[in-house]
Amino acid sequence: MQKWVEMSSVLSSSGTSTQSILGEKIRSKTARVGVVGLGYVGLPLAVEYAEAGFHVTGIDLSESKTARVNAGDSYVGDVPSAVMAPLVKSGKLRATTDFSQIRDLDTINICVPTPLRKTKDPDMSYIVAACQEIEKYFHPGLLIILESTTYPGTTDELVLPMLEKSGLKVGHDFFLCFSPERVDPGNAKFQTKNIPKVVGGVTPACTELGKLFYSQALEKVVPVTSTRVAEMVKLLENTFRMINIGLVNEIAIMCDGMGIDVWEVIEAAATKPFGFMPFYPGPGLGGHCIPIDPYYLSWKTKQSGIEARFIELAGQINGQMPHFVVEKVQNALNDHSKPVKGSKIHIYGVSYKRDIDDVRESPALDIIHLLGKRGAKVSYSDPYVPEIRLEDNTLLAQDGGAVEAADCVVIVTDHAAFDYKDLVKRAKLIVDTRNALKGVQSDKIVRL
Numbered sequence: 001m002q003k004w005v006e007m008s009s010v011l012s013s014s015g016t017s018t019q020s021i022l023g024e025k026i027r028s029k030t031a032r033v034g035v036v037g038l039g040y041v042g043l044p045l046a047v048e049y050a051e052a053g054f055h056v057t058g059i060d061l062s063e064s065k066t067a068r069v070n071a072g073d074s075y076v077g078d079v080p081s082a083v084m085a086p087l088v089k090s091g092k093l094r095a096t097t098d099f100s101q102i103r104d105l106d107t108i109n110i111c112v113p114t115p116l117r118k119t120k121d122p123d124m125s126y127i128v129a130a131c132q133e134i135e136k137y138f139h140p141g142l143l144i145i146l147e148s149t150t151y152p153g154t155t156d157e158l159v160l161p162m163l164e165k166s167g168l169k170v171g172h173d174f175f176l177c178f179s180p181e182r183v184d185p186g187n188a189k190f191q192t193k194n195i196p197k198v199v200g201g202v203t204p205a206c207t208e209l210g211k212l213f214y215s216q217a218l219e220k221v222v223p224v225t226s227t228r229v230a231e232m233v234k235l236l237e238n239t240f241r242m243i244n245i246g247l248v249n250e251i252a253i254m255c256d257g258m259g260i261d262v263w264e265v266i267e268a269a270a271t272k273p274f275g276f277m278p279f280y281p282g283p284g285l286g287g288h289c290i291p292i293d294p295y296y297l298s299w300k301t302k303q304s305g306i307e308a309r310f311i312e313l314a315g316q317i318n319g320q321m322p323h324f325v326v327e328k329v330q331n332a333l334n335d336h337s338k339p340v341k342g343s344k345i346h347i348y349g350v351s352y353k354r355d356i357d358d359v360r361e362s363p364a365l366d367i368i369h370l371l372g373k374r375g376a377k378v379s380y381s382d383p384y385v386p387e388i389r390l391e392d393n394t395l396l397a398q399d400g401g402a403v404e405a406a407d408c409v410v411i412v413t414d415h416a417a418f419d420y421k422d423l424v425k426r427a428k429l430i431v432d433t434r435n436a437l438k439g440v441q442s443d444k445i446v447r448l
């Protein structure tokens with residue numbers, strides 16, 4: 001470590017600062033870019049930088065993921081293998097499980113998971129583990145950018161002290177930023193490249209380099225004055241979404257009680273050209289962001305004695321939705337003189353949203369669990385998800401035959417690839433939680 005400190009002061013005394021050397025490397029695209037965590041966020045980012053002309057090294061704990069990257073075989077829906085494979089072949093992109101490669105890197109984006117513990121407290125273990133590896137191979141001239149969604153203060157309070165153990169000085173010898181990842185898997189219009197990138201550094205020099213780094217590969221960069229502002233931006237965005245979905249889910253429950261079609265209400269309200277933004281009800285929240293991130297905020301504010309009441313309430317309402325769907329299924333079956341117990345129920349779509357393969361936190365898993373507890377025989381189909389692991393067993397996706405065999409089909413995820421006309425022809429009874437059968441009139445259909 002002493003050697004690095006000396007090296008850094010040599011750079012400074014020669015009149016060329018670490019910042020300007022790194023800045024020049026970034027501008028000339030000779031900076032060696034590293035991405036730690038090659039999942040839904042990290043892999044698209046790594047590919048974007050390789051496409052922009054940088055040499056990119058992806059580092060992940062998973063040998064199967066790194067092997068697939070090196071074989072040019074993408075496992076992330078938004079990254080076509082046809083785009084990734086030539087980058088691997090040309091040597092612009094490679095992946096490894098070997099953290100010692102950090103020695104040769106100039107920049108590192110950290111894109112590891114930030115789940116919740118069972119107690120709904122932030123689980124920082126992935127960020128800490130990644131930083132511990134970075135610490136081992138830390139050297140002057142590195143730009144580190146944390147992208148994992150987290151509570152305000154993480155970069156300053158958790159990451160910075162770990163990196164400063166090296167004796168190197170932030171904003172002088174190395175640079176540290178937070179930049180929230182806003183990727184929306186499955187969104188064909190907005191992807192890593194054209195989603196504006198917010199970045200805030202620990203010091204103005206850090207922000208400057210973070211801005212320079214992102215502007216080499218992404219269309220628009222939005223610098224903010226601190227890492228805390230950047231961390232809070234992401235939590236505002238996701239909390240806004242979670243609460244509005246909670247509101248519209250409650251409105252859906254109200255409309256159901258009053259016999260009003262909530263979908264028609266939203267469609268008409270959305271014609272207002274100002275002051276209204278439509279959100280849609282559904283079977284519950286899913287994914288690695290919306291059901292989780294707001295709890296990072298409520299956990300943090302609780303430490304200052306501030307209660308995040310909207311978050312708690314929206315969490316309760318959204319968490320109730322799988323139960324509401326199961327009640328709907330039960331009532332629909334009862335109307336056809338069938339009990340749930342012993343009925344065959346087929347779940348149509350299990351990923352947490354349309355046209356992607358991600359089942360993390362998917363409400364489909366809760367619905368399957370609740371129906372199973374009531375004695376139903378549950379099957380599912382999903383073109384993106386060949387199998388799902390439940391607590392006590394594994395279900396395999398079924399083909400079209402399961403629709404005919406089912407007493408009730410529940411549309412949980414409205415994948416575009418499903419043939420809804422055919423479904424209406426073949427199913428005996430359908431509970432549609434997504435308005436996938438909009439405009440279709442049939443006694444078989446029960447809507448949320």
Ligand SMILES: NC(=O)c1ccc[n+]([C@@H]2O[C@H](COP(=O)([O-])OP(=O)(O)OC[C@H]3O[C@@H](n4cnc5c(N)ncnc54)[C@H](O)[C@@H]3O)[C@@H](O)[C@H]2O)c1
Pocket residue numbers: 036037038039040041042059060061062065111112113114126129130147148149150181182183184185288289
């Ligand atoms: N998925 C999304 O839509 C999305 C959108 C915006 C922000 N985010 C945030 O981005 C972060 C990453 O999410 P994701 O969906 O890409 O997760 P992911 O699970 O798809 O990918 C994370 C990757 O990190 C790897 N990993 C775990 N620990 C590691 C370590 N110590 N060192 C190296 N690699 C490690 C895992 O093997 C995995 O490949 C999270 O904080 C999430 O909240 C996700």
